[in-house]
Amino acid sequence: xxxxxxxxxxxxxxxxxxxxxxxxxxxxxxxxxxxxxxxxxxxxxxxxxxxxxxxxxxxxxxxxxxxxxxxxxxxxxxxxxxxxxxxxxxxxxxxxxxxxxxxxxxxxxxxxxxxxxxxxxxxxxxxx
Numbered sequence: 001x002x003x004x005x006x007x008x009x010x011x012x013x014x015x016x017x018x019x020x021x022x023x024x025x026x027x028x029x030x031x032x033x034x035x036x037x038x039x040x041x042x043x044x045x046x047x048x049x050x051x052x053x054x055x056x057x058x059x060x061x062x063x064x065x066x067x068x069x070x071x072x073x074x075x076x077x078x079x080x081x082x083x084x085x086x087x088x089x090x091x092x093x094x095x096x097x098x099x100x101x102x103x104x105x106x107x108x109x110x111x112x113x114x115x116x117x118x119x120x121x122x123x124x125x126x127x128x
Contacts, residue, residue: 002034003074003095015096016103024075024103031076036095039063040071042078053093060089075102 032038037056039048050056070079
């Protein structure tokens with residue numbers, strides 16, 4: 001289940017207003033293909049695309065209980081971020097919460113990079 005481009009753009013504007021919409025759209029397309037239920041298993045390098053939220057939650061719970069590290073939801077939030085942002089397998093699949101956390105992580109990482117390298121866009125070319 002992927003979100004239509006217009007629905008995704010509206011959701012990003014509402015839930016992740018601190019990040020340029022074009023940046024968040026690009027991240028979502030690369031990370032989940034726009035699927036709010038996508039699960040990336042970093043332990044096995046497998047991707048899952050459950051058809052409904054209940055199935056996604058059950059699968060995520062099972063994999064986490066087995067000790068897997070996962071990227072979850074539309075912005076593919078790493079399960080290692082759960083504690084720091086007060087997340088769980090239910091809240092992570094809410095697209096607005098997921099995008100909001102993704103924007104917070106991106107903004108935080110950008111702030112660290114800006115302090116280290118400056119804010120001139122040329123400063124970031126060596127990071128790729």
